[in-house]
Amino acid sequence: MKSLLQVVATGAAVALFVLPAAASEVRLTGSGASFPAPIYTTWFKQFTRANKGIQVNYQAKGSGAGIRDFMNHTVDFAASDAAMKDEEIAKVAEGVQLLPMTAGEIVLAYNLDGVKGLNLPRSVYPGIFLGKIKKWNDPAIVAANPGVTLPDEEITVVTRADSSGTTFVFTKHLCAISPDFESGPGTGKTVNWPSEAKMVKAPKNDGVTATIKQTPGAIGYIEYGFARMSKLEMASLENKEGHFVAPGLEGGQAALANAVIPENMIVWLPDPAGVDSYPMATYTWMMFYKKYDSPEKAEALRKMVIYCLDEGQKIADKAGYIPLPANVVEKVRAASANIQ
Known part of the structure; x- marks a missing residue:
């Protein structure tokens, strides 16, 4: 709204008062x-409804693209499942504040008609993604699933086509449990997958989800909420203690239970201990500058973080994510004051 000019006439004298403009909308x-x-x-969406005058626009394009946008200063904040590296942070003159905002599980979703409750040992699923186990009725899979009829069908492996934090966390886990994977593809937001595997690539979690759903005999790695929402079957994975654990809140919370958040807010859980722990759980981060040109924008971002902590965590489980532990919430709350 434009400033208004108010004219007050008192006798022969005329006084002019310029009323201040209404606060402009803050766009994040x-x-x-x-x-x-x-x-x-x-x-x-909920934050915008609760805070008139603040609009938030988020584009899910992959962790690697988000980090690039953040380093190129084309966004106000970014998000990544692979926390920024020290050398990347050093290139941001304004400083970087990483905040873990939620946590989730990476699941192995599959498309096998009539097969439910599939168990995959930790000696098996790295072999699938290395292209060493090529058929669903491989003896190693059959042995872990007594009473289940597995088809003589070739396995189609679905991976990410883009630079992905989900790929980073997944490959970090595979490297932790498989020396062959560590000495082969290794860890990264993108990796050179073995040519031995029958492979299809798709962009983003929703692209991998759709490809698995459309491809009989497929298996791929996605976030738990995507699999649950799409009604895809998910394998129970053998954890560090030798127990098969299905994805879900209890296994995810058990995996996070012993993780200590350090000062830089970056912690990894490549192979969590605990009999009840699901083996692929991770925090995921938002990234902010420590110094913004606009105090109004910095204040709006701080408000957004606090809203996500106080209100957002209440819906985490329903949305397919793991609510942050109380001690992590308080650490994030304190660190958000660094956004100025």
């Missing part, structure tokens, strides 16, 4: 990880 733009996109989208 972010990009990055598709892993937490469903819950972030819900949070930002």
Whole structure:
């Protein structure tokens, strides 16, 4: 709204008062990880409704693209499942504040007609993604699933086509449990997958989800909420203690239970201990500058973080994510004051 000119006439004298303009809308733009996109989208819509004058636009384009946007200063904040590296942070003159905002599980979703409750040992699923186990009725899979009829069908492996934090966390886990994977593809937001595997690539978590659903005999790695929402079957994975654990809140919370958040807010859980722990759980981060040109924008971002902590965590489980432990919430709350 434009400033208004108020004219007050008193006798022969005329006094002019310029009324200040109404506060302009603060627009916040972010990009990055598709892993937490469903819950972030819900949070930002609810936050916008609760805070008139603030608009949040988030584009899920993959963790690697989000980090690039953040380093190029084309967004106000970014999101990634692979926390920024020290050398990347050093290139941001304004400083970087990473905040873990939610946590989730990476699941192995599959498309096998009539097969439910599939168990995959930790000696088996790295072999699938290395292209060493090629058929669903491989003896190693059959042995872990007594009473289950597995088809003589070739396995189609579905991976990410883009630079992905989900890929980073997944490959970090595979490297932790498989020396062959560590000495082969290794860890990264993108890796050179073995040519031995029958492989299809798709962009973002929703692209991998759709490809698995459309491809009989497929298996791929996606965030738990995507699999649950799409009604895909998910394998129970053998954890560090030798127990098969299905994806879900209890296994995810058990995996996070012993993780200590350090000062830089970056912690990894490549192979969590505990008999009840699901083996692939991870925090996912939002990234902010420590110094903004606009105090109004910095204040709006701080408000957004606090809203996600106080209100957003209440819907985490329903959305397919793991609510942050109380001690982590308080650490994030304190660190958000660094956004200035």
